Amino acid sequence: MTAEPAEVVAPSAPPLLDPTVGALRPSLLRLPGCYPVQADTWLLADAMCGLGLAAGARVLDVCTGTGALAVVAALAGAAEVTAVDLSLRSAAATRVNARRHGASVRVLRGDLFAPLDEGETFDLIVSNPPYVPSRSADLPRHTLGRCWDAGFDGRMLVDRICAQAHDRLAPGGSLLLVHSTVTDEVRTMAKLQDSGLEVDVVSRQTEPFGPVMRSRAEHLRSRGLIASDQSEEGLVVLRATRPIGSTQPVTGADS
Numbered sequence: 164m165t166a167e168p169a170e171v172v173a174p175s176a177p178p179l180l181d182p183t184v185g186a187l188r189p190s191l192l193r194l195p196g197c198y199p200v201q202a203d204t205w206l207l208a209d210a211m212c213g214l215g216l217a218a219g220a221r222v223l224d225v226c227t228g229t230g231a232l233a234v235v236a237a238l239a240g241a242a243e244v245t246a247v248d249l250s251l252r253s254a255a256a257t258r259v260n261a262r263r264h265g266a267s268v269r270v271l272r273g274d275l276f277a278p279l280d281e282g283e284t285f286d287l288i289v290s291n292p293p294y295v296p297s298r299s300a301d302l303p304r305h306t307l308g309r310c311w312d313a314g315f316d317g318r319m320l321v322d323r324i325c326a327q328a329h330d331r332l333a334p335g336g337s338l339l340l341v342h343s344t345v346t347d348e349v350r351t352m353a354k355l356q357d358s359g360l361e362v363d364v365v366s367r368q369t370e371p372f373g374p375v376m377r378s379r380a381e382h383l384r385s386r387g388l389i390a391s392d393q394s395e396e397g398l399v400v401l402r403a404t405r406p407i408g409s410t411q412p413v414t415g416a417d418s
């Protein structure tokens with residue numbers, strides 16, 4: 164990887180609060196190799212704030228990147244925040260960003276839920292995982308591609324989150340998960356429902372293809388994953404809630 168300088172991503176909105184929509188927009192240090200916060204990040208952050216789910220909650224941000232969602236959760240009044248990412252640089256950036264905003268965030272490095280304590284549960288799990296269909300079934304290990312590549316159908320991480328979220332949610336707790344409609348929201352909803360969660364769509368937004376989608380549009384077209392003239396994708400935020408009183412997932416979790 165070429166050495167990119169660290170950069171501070173200052174969104175167009177004011178540093179901590181956009182009073183016009185009540186959304187939290189913390190400025191973030193981004194280390195080379197970390198995901199640059201973008202529309203999917205803020206769509207999920209706005210859903211979390213708009214639904215008032217973070218206040219007083221034990222929050223987990225899985226696939227945290229720069230820590231944007233973890234910091235927003237802390238600023239929105241979460242009781243405890245944990246952030247997990249596979250990437251060393253993302254974990255480092257999250258620690259720095261939390262400190263810059265005076266946010267208390269426990270940062271763990273590892274694969275999805277693996278670094279958590281056994282039996283540890285949360286009132287709110289937020290995730291903006293890699294979800295872009297790629298040419299290979301192998302996930303990149305050390306490149307920026309690890310932030311978005313998610314296997315042939317874009318579901319390698321999403322399916323694992325769907326399978327494991329139920330057991331990581333406290334009764335009454337919710338998962339907020341964002342991904343592209345190219346990744347197949349109907350399948351995601353079915354998987355979450357099969358695991359015993361109650362699912363609804365809480366937010367949608369249409370975005371023009373960014374550089375990653377543009378660079379693989381031809382490939383996605385050839386596989387019928389997008390229409391021949393498609394140049395936009397839908398982003399969708401799903402909420403999956405563990406019913407109070409539910410004990411066991413309906414189907415078994417994967418590893």
Ligand SMILES: C[S@@+](CC[C@H](N)C(=O)[O-])C[C@H]1O[C@@H](n2cnc3c(N)ncnc32)[C@H](O)[C@@H]1O
Nearest residue numbers: 198204226227228248249250274275291293310
């Ligand atoms: C799309 S980025 C999202 C970053 C951030 N949540 C945001 O919304 O700006 C996905 C992140 O998932 C991380 N990631 C990829 N595979 C992972 C895994 N198996 N476990 C944990 N994190 C992973 C990547 O390093 C990257 O930071």
